[in-house]
Amino acid sequence: MKKFTYKKGLHHFGRAITYIILILSAIVCIAPFIWMVLTSFKTNAEALRFPPTIIPEKFILSNYVNGWQRADFGLFTKNTIVLTLACTIGTVFSSALVGYGFARFKARGSSIWYIIMISTLMLPSQVTLIPQYLIFTKLKLIDSYWPMIIPSWLGGGAYNIFLYTQFFKSLPRELTEAAKIDGANSFQTFWRIMLPSIKSVALCVGVMALVFHWNDFFTPLIYLNSSQKYTISIGLQFLNSTQGTARIGMMMAVAVITMLPVLIIFFLAQKYFIEGIKISGMKA
Amino acid sequence: MKRTMSGNERRDTINFYIYILPWLISFFVLTLYPMVRSLWLCFTDSDFSGRGNFIGLDNFIRAFTKDPLFFKVFANTLYYVVMFVPSSLVLSFFIAWLLSQKVKMLGFFRTVFYLPYITAGVAVTIMWGWIFNSDYGLINYLLSLVGISGPKWLTDKRIAMISIVIMCLWSIGNNILIMLAGIQDIPVTYYESARIDGASTLRQIFSITIPLCTPTIYFNLVVGTIGAFQLFNQPYVLTKGGPVDSTRTVSMYLFSNAFEYGKMGYGSTIAWCLFVIIMFFTLVIQRSSKNWVFYDN
Numbered sequence: 060m061k062k063f064t065y066k067k068g069l070h071h072f073g074r075a076i077t078y079i080i081l082i083l084s085a086i087v088c089i090a091p092f093i094w095m096v097l098t099s100f101k102t103n104a105e106a107l108r109f110p111p112t113i114i115p116e117k118f119i120l121s122n123y124v125n126g127w128q129r130a131d132f133g134l135f136t137k138n139t140i141v142l143t144l145a146c147t148i149g150t151v152f153s154s155a156l157v158g159y160g161f162a163r164f165k166a167r168g169s170s171i172w173y174i175i176m177i178s179t180l181m182l183p184s185q186v187t188l189i190p191q192y193l194i195f196t197k198l199k200l201i202d203s204y205w206p207m208i209i210p211s212w213l214g215g216g217a218y219n220i221f222l223y224t225q226f227f228k229s230l231p232r233e234l235t236e237a238a239k240i241d242g243a244n245s246f247q248t249f250w251r252i253m254l255p256s257i258k259s260v261a262l263c264v265g266v267m268a269l270v271f272h273w274n275d276f277f278t279p280l281i282y283l284n285s286s287q288k289y290t291i292s293i294g295l296q297f298l299n300s301t302q303g304t305a306r307i308g309m310m311m312a313v314a315v316i317t318m319l320p321v322l323i324i325f326f327l328a329q330k331y332f333i334e335g336i337k338i339s340g341m342k343a
Numbered sequence: 344m345k346r347t348m349s350g351n352e353r354r355d356t357i358n359f360y361i362y363i364l365p366w367l368i369s370f371f372v373l374t375l376y377p378m379v380r381s382l383w384l385c386f387t388d389s390d391f392s393g394r395g396n397f398i399g400l401d402n403f404i405r406a407f408t409k410d411p412l413f414f415k416v417f418a419n420t421l422y423y424v425v426m427f428v429p430s431s432l433v434l435s436f437f438i439a440w441l442l443s444q445k446v447k448m449l450g451f452f453r454t455v456f457y458l459p460y461i462t463a464g465v466a467v468t469i470m471w472g473w474i475f476n477s478d479y480g481l482i483n484y485l486l487s488l489v490g491i492s493g494p495k496w497l498t499d500k501r502i503a504m505i506s507i508v509i510m511c512l513w514s515i516g517n518n519i520l521i522m523l524a525g526i527q528d529i530p531v532t533y534y535e536s537a538r539i540d541g542a543s544t545l546r547q548i549f550s551i552t553i554p555l556c557t558p559t560i561y562f563n564l565v566v567g568t569i570g571a572f573q574l575f576n577q578p579y580v581l582t583k584g585g586p587v588d589s590t591r592t593v594s595m596y597l598f599s600n601a602f603e604y605g606k607m608g609y610g611s612t613i614a615w616c617l618f619v620i621i622m623f624f625t626l627v628i629q630r631s632s633k634n635w636v637f638y639d640n
Contacts, residue, residue, distance in 0.1 A: 160362025214366035
């Protein structure tokens with residue numbers, strides 16, 4: 060009997076440790092964000108003081124106003140929205156099209172093409188980077204959004220194609236047959252019946268692409284030169300390298316603003332993000 | 344009968360190629376051709392225009408014998424990979440295992456751990472620059488509370504790369520959730536019979552959870568290694584490669600050669616060396632997987 064209580068005590072102890080570690084990790088994940096928001100409301104003199112104050116002595120909003128006006132963040136935000144939407148829409152539809160092709164039609168060599176497509180997942184982008192830049196130079200598309208938009212409309216990444224293929228394969232064949240009897244051609248079948256049946260996968264691809272392109276830094280860094288075309292991440296980096304800690308409150312304020320859209324999308328569409336991860340797990 | 348079959352087959356073939364056409368174009372124009380072209384560029388002194396003379400192995404000779412920075416950036420990158428990948432696997436497995444213990448508020452924890460991953464961008468990196476600030480930053484303030492005077496996180500050449508590893512470990516929420524999905528896939532019956540046999544929790548982790556999770560661990564290992572070798576954004580924003588090139592990675596060196604100095608030939612040489620090393624590591628991991636990855640079918 061004694062052993063039983065001992066075991067139970069051990070069990071409770073274990074549970075307590077589990078929660079303590081999880082809560083501490085959660086604090087580590089959240090604390091930097093809170094620190095950032097708090098700093099964004101401090102005057103510069105207060106932010107650059109040691110030991111630091113946790114809660115701002117005097118809440119000021121001027122960091123937000125100044126940061127937003129400086130370096131045209133309104134324009135950068137507009138640019139980023141346009142670019143992100145163009146890339147996301149392209150990815151959602153073009154990878155669905157390709158995924159459908161791989162899932163539904165058997166042709167000579169189709170499985171070899173599929174293997175090739177999957178193996179491009181392993182290819183580091185650095186190998187193709189320089190010639191791609193040279194191609195876009197030749198097409199006179201440097202300093203435009205086309206080098207980012209065009210690849211999105213051409214399949215939009217092997218991983219998304221893979222996702223779609225898996226799900227199109229899981230749809231019952233009868234769906235296609237029924238549509239055929241109704242006289243729909245193959246594209247109508249795809250557009251009106253197949254794609255709507257996997258709406259959740261499309262949304263999942265969509266939110267992932269949205270966040271990816273919103274945060275993307277490397278591609279715009281290479282292809283954009285003139286400051287009127289800058290995206291938020293380039294603008295932020297530019298501001299950061301010129302201001303440094305001198306205007307830390309303002310930097311933090313701008314960082315908070317640029318992060319907000321991603322946070323909002325994440326909280327609205329959390330379900331689809333989690334879905335996407337589960338699928339990655341399944342693949343493994 | 345046979346004719347209609349072949350008619351169907353032909354229609355399928357045509358449809359197949361029409362549907363995959365967008366990807367086919369991107370494969371030939373943006374993947375295959377660039378690969379061949381960049382291999383060719385390795386042997387030229389091409390500039391921004393992409394034109395240049397054939398110079399044989401000069402780029403490679405220069406990289407291996409005359410350019411100390413070439414070795415430095417590969418050593419830095421390898422150091423990062425060796426530090427980051429194993430620790431990210433252990434940490435994400437550990438957190439995922441804790442989450443799998445029927446904790447309350449699982450949804451809350453999942454969200455919180457995923458947040459750093461989803462926001463990872465320039466804004467977050469700038470935020471970390473502020474946290475790592477040795478004079479006014481959060482970390483050194485917390486350390487000072489317990490009487491430790493913290494290091495110069497980003498300006499000490501021995502510590503700067505470790506700081507970047509710490510920052511990247513902060514945003515492994517994706518790995519945690521993939522691991523969690525893997526752990527949750529394990530049938531409960533395995534644990535039940537282990538418990539009847541009197542196996543301790545630790546024993547269950549090592550004899551059931553880890554072996555049955557090896558496919559997920561393997562997946563994270565491969566994807567994580569390939570990604571880690573390409574590290575760019577964090578050191579570029581946080582340290583600009585400094586101090587004294589201690590955080591300059593291969594991707595950063597490639598970037599400055601190709602897009603700042605316009606040395607497309609030498610840049611391609613760096614890219615191909617990186618590619619070969621990534622391939623080598625991927626193959627080693629793949630080969631070794633036969634010995635430790637357990638497929639339960």
